[in-house]
Amino acid sequence: MRKTDCTPARQHFLEVCRDLGFGFIRNLRVVGHEPVLPPLSDIVRDIVFGKRNGPHEIGSDDFVLKAEVVEFLSYLDQLDDCVIEVLFVKHGLPFQMQVAKAA
Numbered sequence: 001m002r003k004t005d006c007t008p009a010r011q012h013f014l015e016v017c018r019d020l021g022f023g024f025i026r027n028l029r030v031v032g033h034e035p036v037l038p039p040l041s042d043i044v045r046d047i048v049f050g051k052r053n054g055p056h057e058i059g060s061d062d063f064v065l066k067a068e069v070v071e072f073l074s075y076l077d078q079l080d081d082c083v084i085e086v087l088f089v090k091h092g093l094p095f096q097m098q099v100a101k102a103a
Contacts, residue, residue, distance in 0.1 A: 001070055004062045009034040010073060014065075018092040022046040028084040033076050068093045 003011055013035040016025075023045040029036040037043075065073075072094040079099070088096040 001065045001073075002062055003065060006065075006073070007034060009036070010076075013037065014069065016043070017089050017094060020045055020089050021092050022048070023089055025087045025089065026085065028087050030076060030079050030082050030084060032081070033079065035076065066093055068095065072097075 003014060006014065016037060020043060023043065025038065026042040026044070027038050028042075029038070075097075082099060084097050084099050086098045087094055
């Protein structure tokens with residue numbers, strides 16, 4: 001699967017993750033299996049001193065998606081409208097998420 005195979009909402013989400021690098025996104029809404037990004041205040045970047053903290057550079061606007069991204073997108077396809085309470089991002093990739101289970 002390539003980035004250009006994704007919907008515009010998913011492509012934008014991938015760009016936000018890449019630009020974030022390391023950190024987390026709080027209260028990421030999922031509507032119609034698509035990520036709806038929260039206001040900027042809910043995106044938190046981790047800064048590590050003595051390390052490169054900028055976005056990962058990519059040589060092309062289109063590229064093959066890493067396994068972590070494909071797995072995250074497959075979870076989106078399975079989720080009903082909901083809120084991902086926290087999505088952790090490492091190396092510009094979705095790494096771990098916390099989703100509240102309905103009671």
